[in-house]
Every structure is written in C-alpha cells, then in structure tokens.
Amino acid sequence: MRIVLLGPPGAGKGTQARRLSESTGMNHLSTGDMLRAEVAAGSELGLVAKGYMDKGELLPDSTIIAMIQQHLANPAGVLLDGFPRTVVQAESLDESLETANQPIDKIVHMSVDVDELVKRLSSRAICKDCQTPYNLVSDAPSKEGVCDKCGGEVIVRDDDKPEAVLNRMKVYEELTAPVLDYYKSRGDVAEIIATGSPDSVFEELSQAIGSGK
Template identity: 55%
Template sequence: MRIVLMGPPGAGKGTQAPRLAEKINASHVSTGDMLRAEVAARTRLGLMAKKFMDAGDLVPDQVMIDMIAARMANDDDNAHPSIILDGFPRTVSQAEALDDALQATGGAIDAAIMLDVERGELVRRLAGRATCANCKTPYHLTFSPPSKDGACDNCGGELVRRPDDQPEAVRNRLRVYDEQTAPVLEYYRAKNKLTVIDGAGAPDDVFKLLLSSVRS
C-alpha cells in the first residue's frame, strides 16, 4: 500500500506518520526529515535546499522528485510492504511526476489522506514548537512544555525553534500551502483517492481516525 499523508504545516503529519508507519509496518518517508538531514550534513543538496526551507518556501520540484525517486528505489530492497509519504508531493507537478514514476514500475498511489485543521489552530501549534538541539525530542511550549524552561527533560539539551517555525516563515508556509499544495488535494480527489479526516483533536483521537481510514 502506498499512502500520501497530507495537510497544512502544523496539522500533525510529523506526529502521526511515524506512528502509523509502525502500526501498519510501513516505511515512513519524510521529505522534511530527509532535507533537514542533508542540511545538517552540509551536503550540496542540503546547502541549496536550506535557503528555501528557512524562508518557508518549497524546495524546487526537480530536486524533490530526484530525491524521492532515489529513496523509493532503495525501498524496494527492504522488508516493508507499504510506504507512507509525508511531505511529498507538495505541488501538482510533483504528484504527476510521482504517478509517472510509479506507473513505470506498475504501481500507483492507493490513498491520499488529509489531516484537516483550521487555520487559527495551526498558527497556535506552529508558534509553540521547539525541539531539543541534542536528542531531537519535540516539545510544545503550551501543550507539552519541558519541566524546566528552555531545557530538554531527557538530556538537558537546549530547546531550539526550527527556522521555518519563526512567525514570518510560518505565514509564508501557510501561503505557499494554499497556493501550491492545496491544489494537490483536488488532484487526488479527482482520482477518487482523497480522504479528509479531522486533525483537530488530541493526537490519540486523530490516530484512531487515521487508522480506520487506512483499514477501510
């Protein structure tokens, strides 16, 4: 099964995708994590991508398509029967390129699932996100704060904000989502592959909805 998990920034993809992957024994392919790893390793791709990401803009289509094609080619070797794509495709041309690449191997996307969360809630969620610079544990300064201000509960590391969670970048990410990614929903809707689920609830409740939509 090949699933595309969609939703605006802050909808909870990063929380739900790994959990779903573990539950259904799928490979979790997060293009955001892949890009951040490239940035951290200061690869040529990472250095090029960083300036787009920090501003809240999308990394160019061809770069993303090449990266995901390489990742999915590798995935054929491993034991996971399913794949969850998280953060890709983000434009209609990426969605078309993905379909073309899968078609060439006799495959297809089986389902696109959108986590739907209203705009005010997205902004509240994104504004409070912070991550341990050391062990990468995620926190939310309002919903799941560390017990000591600014320090990780696990390791005492410093809590940092992603550059793309700064207010100006958040506004830009939401605008980019509306202009470039929202049309991808219509792309999958037209193919009868889109399911929209309510992403506003507690993570456990959203996960139940997600799981039942995958199993239906």
C-alpha cells in the same frame, strides 16, 4: 500499500505517519525530516535546502523528486508525508509508481482550522542535539531552553517562527492546496478532521486506510 498523507503544515502528518509506520511496518518518508538531516549534516543539498526552509519556502520540484524516488521501493509499503507538495510532484510520483506497477493505494487529507495551525506551529520547539520535540504551551522542557533528555539547547526552528509560519501557509495555499484538487479529481481522497487528540486522529486515520490498527 502506498499511502499519501496530505494536509497543511502543523496538521500532525508527521506524528500520525510515525505511529502508522510503527504499527504497519511501512517505510515513513518525510521530506521535512530528510531535508533537516541533510541540513544537520552540512551536505550540499542541506546548504541549498536551508536557504529555502529558513524562509518557509519550498525547494525546487526537481530536487525533491530526485530525493524521494530513491526511497519508493519497499516491500512493506511506503507512507509519504510532506510529498507531493506541488502538482508537478504529484504527476512525477504517478509516473514513477506506474512505471514500477505500484500505484497509490490511498490518499488521506488531514484537515485543520487555519488559526489552530498557526497556534500549533508557533508553539513547536526541538532539541538541537537529540531532536526531541517539545510544545512550548503544553509540553515545554522543565528548564527553559534546556532539553530534559540530553541537556541540549531547545530552540524554535526558523521555519516555525511566526513570520515563517505565515509564509508557509501562503505557500501551501498557492502551491500545495491544488494537489488536493488534483487527487480529488480522481475521486480517491479520504477526508479526516485532525483537530482531536492524537489517539482519536490515529484511530480515524487507521479506519480511513483500512488498516484496522
């Protein structure tokens, strides 16, 4: 299967995509994770990406498209998380998959209230060393600023700080929300409300794609 997960920043796409990948064997492609890995490695792409990400802005379509296209072929299926983010990217994805005779099987939109999204994003933190995620409200490290697992520094990423969060929401509304309209025009979008517990959202997501997991 080839599945696209749509939704605003903080909707829980990454969390649910990882669970779905583990239960189905599909290749989880997260543009956010891929770009952060490039930033951590100090690659040429990472240096370019950091300037955009720190301001909560999207990278140029051509850069993201080239990165994603290298990973689309997988016998077990592909789960796209954070891509496409623009209509240009959506059109390019369609062209790539049609050329390979591997069309998208399901598009799922994860919907969350805007106030809840801002609250979620502003509470997120991560260990700089081992990348363990934390929530400063509900799942903070035992010692402030210190990772429970490796003792590394726990930080709030620049793109999760309040000013960047607000800009990310603006960028989403301007550029990414039209992607939903693009797919809805084809009549193949499944809508789920992603405000429940992770388990309940996963159950709803599994039903939406027909995995039965």
